[in-house]
Amino acid sequence: QVQLQESGPGLVKPSETLSLICTVSGGSMSSHYWSWIRQPAGKGLEWLGRMYITGSTNYNPSLKSRVTMSVDTSKNHFSLKLSSVTAADTAVYYCARSFTEASLDDWGQGTLVTVSS
Amino acid sequence: DIQMTQSPSSLSASVGDRVTITCQASQDIRHYLNWYQQKPGKAPKLLIYDASNLETGVPSRFRGSGSGTDFTFTISSLQPEDIATYYCQQYDDLLTFGGGTKVEIK
Numbered sequence: 001q002v003q004l005q006e007s008g009p010g011l012v013k014p015s016e017t018l019s020l021i022c023t024v025s026g027g028s029m030s031s032h033y034w035s036w037i038r039q040p041a042g043k044g045l046e047w048l049g050r051m052y053i054t055g056s057t058n059y060n061p062s063l064k065s066r067v068t069m070s071v072d073t074s075k076n077h078f079s080l081k082l083s084s085v086t087a088a089d090t091a092v093y094y095c096a097r098s099f100t101e102a103s104l105d106d107w108g109q110g111t112l113v114t115v116s117s
Numbered sequence: 118d119i120q121m122t123q124s125p126s127s128l129s130a131s132v133g134d135r136v137t138i139t140c141q142a143s144q145d146i147r148h149y150l151n152w153y154q155q156k157p158g159k160a161p162k163l164l165i166y167d168a169s170n171l172e173t174g175v176p177s178r179f180r181g182s183g184s185g186t187d188f189t190f191t192i193s194s195l196q197p198e199d200i201a202t203y204y205c206q207q208y209d210d211l212l213t214f215g216g217g218t219k220v221e222i223k
Contacts, residue, residue: 018219035212036123044204044215044216044217045153045155045161045204045206045214045217046214047206047211047212047213047214060211061118061154062118079197091165094160094161101153101208102149102151102166102167103163103166103208104153104161104163104208104212105163106159107160107161107162109159109160110160115156
């Protein structure tokens with residue numbers, strides 16, 4: 001059974017870059033899509049983007065200029081960088097694995113990131 | 118961008134009631150729609166894919182239907198463990214979620 005675990009700083013200053021890692025255990029990273037999704041407190045889900053194991057990416061157009069995703073299969077890591085953050089980027093951030101481009105099949109437990117000085 | 122509009126945003130029903138949630142896409146998304154359940158403090162869980170297909174292990178009281186722009190999610194007999202927020206998600210063009218429907222017990 002695959003497990004996904006998000007990790008990274010819980011507090012980021014405005015204008016800085018948010019960096020998170022998703023560590024994958026119990027399964028291979030190959031032949032899967034890897035996504036990041038976020039959820040502000042009390043609000044809905046927002047898909048940030050995804051990466052396929054080949055390195056190809058798709059980003060949410062509303063965030064495209066600020067988002068970078070990468071994968072390191074040697075470390076079983078999938079990472080997110082979100083630049084120039086503001087308070088509006090405060091949210092629980094989830095990573096997820098997909099077998100296809102269609103759905104988000106397995107999720108991490110999420111990690112709260114607060115943007116504040 | 119494709120926008121997904123869910124309604125209602127919240128509902129309260131009794132155990133055993135039939136619960137219906139609708140999801141409308143801003144353009145034709147064929148059958149490219151999934152439904153997720155999110156319990157408080159937990160990550161979402163995929164329940165239904167391709168508009169009407171039940172994920173393995175999901176109780177048969179959950180049902181999805183629709184195509185094009187209009188979709189419906191139904192719980193045929195609400196159970197206490199169904200208390201959650203439900204989201205639709207389209208995948209015709211990247212991924213977009215609906216705003217969610219919070220289901221509570223009356």
